[in-house]
Amino acid sequence: MNLEFFIAKRLSIGKAYKNSVSAPIIKIAIAAITISIVMMLIAIATGVGLKVKIREKVAAFNGHIQISNYDNNSSEVSVSPVALEQDFYPEFKGIEGISHVQAVASKGGIVRADDTVEGIIAKGVGKDYNWNVFKEYLVEGKLPDFSGERIDDVMISRLLANKLKLKIGDSFSAVFLRENDPSKIPNQLKSKIVGIYDSGFEEFDATYVFVDIRHIQRMNRWEDNQIGNFEIFLNDFDQIEEKTNEIYGHTLSTLDTKNIKNKYGHIFQWIDLFDFNIAIIIGIMIIVGGINMITALLVLILERTPMIGVLKALGSNNWSVRKIFLYNAAYLIGIGLLLGNAIGLGLIWIQNTYRIFKFPNPKEYYIEYIPVHIDVFTVVLLNIGVMVLCLLMLLIPSYIITRITPVKAIKFD
Structure with a gap:
């Protein structure tokens, strides 16, 4: 010893x-x-x-990485459609470390209640949407199911529901301008609330309403194979910069790749x-x-x-x-x-x-x-x-x- x-x-x-x-x-x-x-x-x-x-929470609303068309649009609204048929969708097999790819589209609108008017962003999602990230934030009702026929069910935040004095089962109408020609009669969408979420992230809760992506396609006069952008989820967030560059190199030259660290740099x-x-x-x-x-x-x-x-x-x-x-x-x-x-x-x-x-x-x-x-x-x-x-x-x-x-x-x- x-x-x-x-x-x-x-x-x-x-x-x-x-x-x-x-x-x-x-x-x-x-x-x-x-x-x-x-x-x-x-x-x-x-x-x-x-x-x-x-x-x-930031990734729940945006994914880790977004793929969209090159354009000058800096808003959350989808303007130019992307073809749904891509080599990386529905699975990104060319790059390791990617857990999920989903197609979405967003459109800005206005909801008018009895004594208030609120601006919203209707986020259109489909059957491929990963609802698991929202299960923790669901406080009332249920998560929408858009896997079947097009339906009017929506999920809104508790913050918006309180402002508009709405609850589970209530219906409301939203007005959406035509981005290509605002002078034409706006589109209207009547929706029924089936779920209320509360992420605690007021920046997102104050605007996001989740709807069937087919409503966004109809209002924008898009084809069934056109969407706003793709959202990609990673297995390891620490690799987000590396994977962003890899994804950019594996997509068409007409597509742009951004991640949430760049999009929400202040956070x-x-x-x-x-x-x-x-x-x-x-x-x-x-x-x-x-x-x-x-x-x-x-x-x-x-x-x-x-x-x-x-x-x-x-x-x-x-x-x-x-x-x-x-x-x-x-x-x-x-x-x-x-x-x-x-x-x-x-x-x-x-x-x-x-x-x-x-x-x-x-x-x-x-x-x-x-x-x-x-x-x-x-x-x-x-x-x-x-x-x-x-x-x-x-x-x-x-x-x-x-x-x-x-x-x-x-x-x-």
């Missing part, structure tokens, strides 16, 4: 060690590591969780700041835990000065003695990490399961509760990082052992 590890182990589990003068300081150091790891886990889980939820620039905040919190917590461990290590060294003198008198070199105390410190850090992980991951599980903690102003964060998300790799990497950095911080104070001489350290009664 390693001699230094053996001595450090005996020191750590000895009764005299637990009843020593340094015991309270050691407990404080362990508590500091515990609190630090709890704070770091919560910071990572909440920061990443909020990023993931916001990305999911993604904001959530990218979460990484900086997380890094600041981790840095501060590591410094706090490291300083407390330095204090505990110095106290341990001073308390064990006679032992250090004896070991040196028996032939141990400075590095060998320093390793004893570094092993001891690693043991204390390990206890703090174990307790911190148990508490931190426990709190994260409780929040993820019961959603106890809410945002005071949900509109600012596009979600009511504080979302959490963390993976095993992040937890393991964080623990290894904390252990290594704390031990590196202890290398300098452990140098004090080299200044202790056997003559002065060994006391005789």
Whole structure:
């Protein structure tokens, strides 16, 4: 067995060690590591969780990547149709990492109620639409089913429903201008509400109404094989830039490819700041835990000065003695990490399961509760990082052992 590890182990589990003068300081150091790891886990889980939820909501309304015709249209309304028959539809087999491709079309309109008028964007979707991304946001009624004959069922947001004073089962009429010739009589669409959703994303909830894509095709006088654009969903959001370039290279020269990071740059620039905040919190917590461990290590060294003198008198070199105390410190850090992980991951599980903690102003964060998300790799990497950095911080104070001489350290009664 390693001699230094053996001595450090005996020191750590000895009764005299637990009843020593340094015991309270050691407990404080362990508590500091515990609190630090709890704070770091919560910071990572909440920061990443909020990023993931916001990305999911933006993608639910737009997909990760959109393919459309090249034009000068910067609005959400579909102007020039795209042919439905494409090599990448209904499955994009030429590129890996794509989970779903769907055809959509959008048209701007106006809904007039008894005492209010609201502008809307009717998003036409068909039988290929991925409703799974909206199941979480459905608050009343059911999701529309456009797989059969053309129907008048629609799904609107709770925000719009409240403004228009509508509920499940109510019908309303919307007016849509003809983009190619606004002077002609507008199109009218009478719809029946079968579902109400609430994504918490007011920018989208205030306008989007989901309708049968065949209504959009009829009003735009398009053929059955013409749609507004394609929406593509990816398996891994972190590859969005890479996949955007790949998709652009695999489509016709007449088609343009855009992703939601470019389309909603202001949102993604904001959530990218979460990484900086997380890094600041981790840095501060590591410094706090490291300083407390330095204090505990110095106290341990001073308390064990006679032992250090004896070991040196028996032939141990400075590095060998320093390793004893570094092993001891690693043991204390390990206890703090174990307790911190148990508490931190426990709190994260409780929040993820019961959603106890809410945002005071949900509109600012596009979600009511504080979302959490963390993976095993992040937890393991964080623990290894904390252990290594704390031990590196202890290398300098452990140098004090080299200044202790056997003559002065060994006391005789």
